[in-house]
Amino acid sequence: MKKGDHLFLVDGSGFIFRAFHALPPLTRKSDGLPVGAVSGFCNMLWKLLTDARDTSVGVTPTHFAVIFDYSAKTFRKDIYDAYKANRQAPPEELIPQFGLIREATRAFNLPCIETEGFEADDIIATYARQAEAIGADVTVVSSDKDLMQLVTPMVHMYDSMKDKQIGIPDVIEKWGVPPEKMIDLQALVGDSVDNVPGIPGIGPKTAAQLLEEFGDLDTLLARAGEIKQVKRRENIVANADQARLSRQLVSLRTDVPLDLALDALVLEPQNGPKLIAFLKAMEFTTLTRRVAAACDCNAEEIEPAVLKIEWGERAHGPDLDAGVPAKAPIDTGEAAAEAPASLPKAAVAKGVGGATPAELAQARIEAFAKAKLDPSCYVTVRDVEVLDDWIRAAQETGLVGFDTETTSLDPMQAELVGFSLAIADNTDNPTGLAVRAAYVPLIHKTGVGDLLGGGLAENQIPTSEALARLKPLLEDPSVLKVAQNLKFDYLVMKRHGITVESYDDTMLMSYVLEAGKANHGMDALSERWLNHKPIAFKDVAGSGKSGVTFDYVDIDKATAYAAEDADVTLRLWMVLKPQLAAMGLTTVYERLERPLVEVLARMEERGITIDRQILSRLSGELAQKAAAFEDEIYQLAGEKFTIGSPKQLGDILFGKMGLPGGAKTKTGQWSTSASVLEDLAATGHELPRKIVDWRQLTKLKSTYTDALPGYVHPETKRVHTCYSLASTTTGRLSSSEPNLQNIPVRTAEGRKIRTAFISTPGHKLVSADYSQIELRVLAHVADIPQLRQAFSDGIDIHAMTASEMFGVPVEGMPSEVRRRAKAINFGIIYGISAFGLANQLGIERSEAGDYIKKYFERFPGIRDYMESTKSFARENGYVETIFGRRAHYPEIKSSNPSVRAFNERASINAPIQGSAADIIRRAMVKMEPALAKAGLSARMLLQVHDELIFEVEDEEIERTLPVIISTMEQAAMPAIAMKVPLKVDARAASNWDEAH
DNA sequence: CCCCAACCGTA
């Protein structure tokens, strides 16, 4: 930006309120979505962008941005708790328009800006002052008096509804003071809407008169005694502090940290088709025609955009990513990763009667708790014509419950046995909801006892033919597929060449709503929400020795089971979806859960190569070493026994040999845990040490070197772990079959197992891990100055802690001192207790208590964070991550002190662990588009909580590392601007041990 | 055959 340029800053949030009240007849789209303010906004933008010269502004913009309020929580709230406290929730019709106006802004190819902790006005002030300093002209598109303090000879305001420019004389005319005195005037007058107190009995006229007389607020307050009017004098003297506070509240900040520099606001040419697609979706016919004419496009040929905002959604809580700047500093692929699915029309356009989202959700809950499932609506589909009818019905409804039946719970091994579809005929009237469902058997066999090996049962559509019909439905972005634990079905279908597009997952919805509170399995959800106990799998397929795979289940029984599953899933969606909106959790679901389904599915499908030879050699070595220990152990014990049995071992150690017992287990047995054995070893006994070593060797052998080869897939020859998206309270993933998130790394012996995880020829494994992400998150959420500083400066965080606490200089610090500080730092993350810290460090509990006290003295903000987190948890029963994910702790108020304390520690930990989990989730969602955009072929294989592992072609490694690193480091953006930088270390090698 | 307790691998 240079002198003579002209910057337009639009107050987006202000516009919505103003337009809403100024345009009385409520404008609605055909489905009932209210769009009056959006319409006014679009017309205004178009006018300013095309012929600002013909308005009273009289100049053409060179730079342009639209600014929004981020959320109600700003620094002003910290100064004055009551700030904007009595502002009531925006009217129902307004709510969806906040998101739509952001979408409109992006459709106009304009940057859409908001910053956490600041109001739009502060951002506008900051940009305006920066531009002015360069010598550029500024037009603030708003008529809000709060912005009038910004007016100077270079900065004008513009009231777009009255087409009136506002300059210095206009401010004086309206308020009786020049712009630079607006702050003092507002401080005296106050603002009842925003709850700025001001001084009672003083309105604009009196304030202007007083400022005229005394010059400014400070002088006025200092010389208030000179005021003749008794009442007025008393009021001013009594409320001087209130006036000073008010001045603070109304003063706009001009030092807001900005993600986009002024230069990035340069006006870009319009993207005609993109804008037209949006305008068509909004049904703004006049403006669509105008835009089409101006950019020489044929509007007929352009499909309406799929709106990401639906009526009834996002009632609370902002979409943290709503303000993704059109020109993000780093292209994170955010747009590509955005929610593909939208509610089908039939399910959307209701609730226009004015019910709140919470009321809608409650009505659904009640309706579905009463509605009965009707198995007479379940059919078996045995020919293609009938299947086509079902698929056509699903296309028309735009919404279908979907479930696969297979021979295995492992999606990489499972054979597709059949699938089911559920269709709701009258979603507009949930009380009278009728769901019909079909099961399509594909490869069911004849009777189990059939000695001929169970040939195919008759009258089943051939798999290839059925899938050819199903594929267009599953891949149709305009039909929403609803499944329970979709990742499974997604992978099964993917292996048959079908990529499911547009989906929702009821398991993930439940997880977002109730993590920590409830089980998210389908049967439990059904009992909870539908008052219906579904047929148990073991009742149709048996279990254990008498169990069969689903292809041996009788088709009638299979239909009853499978059709019911699809029915239940669809009903659960009807109940859960409105709750997401009502609870303000739609964004968490759409940004952090749903997109991961396919990202994880692809990771699982890729798998990773392990070198079985290395493992088998290791296994032999471990067996030999363990055998040697066994001999010595029997010798020392004086008899043979089952070393692996804690009970028998306890008898030997604490009975026969008479060693002093340490801790007890919860069943009252003497504990034989490693720490107890280490303590005994330290007192000079030989046996305990050998037991510890034996345990390590046998653990490595049984859990890793022996077990891993069994997971190698017979065809791909790779190991395909299964990630669970919904099994932790905090938001972390978990990995199983095999668990690749607990491969040893701490001991040299254990690390050898990592050398068996290898890259394919011509490739390397790249491991990229966040450095100290949880401590960084802590520094961010608790806002600890020393921690923030240390991370910004790249200082050793544990040494810094030690130095703060013990006064030891970082240079030449004894390692023991640092070790203690490190244990304390970890303890803090885990919701520290003196007991736990003492245990960890092997010190007295009183000494550990002293450390904690000292720590809190040096870092009082941490204590504040812990206390406020606990009281939040007690009050609400849950805690939140920085992205709004909830973790529930229903037992936080338990009368059992140890249960209560445990829940308190967990709720202190959850926002930290969970925010870190959210950050890496975001990185994973952004990663594939980022790599694709850079033209790289790297494949993401594994996630280990703070680490991502990729397989990268040798020639691409140098170009890939920076993309991976920056995607991970920027993952919180733009939803959250972290107060500390995130740091990622990455390296490449031919095996996981060397890469890590 | 199923489930639990104890133990231990990871972040």
Add this chain to the structure above:
DNA sequence: GTACGGTTGGGGG
């Protein structure tokens, strides 16, 4: 002190 999953031994049915 947080969050997981896997293996083993051992008890109950």
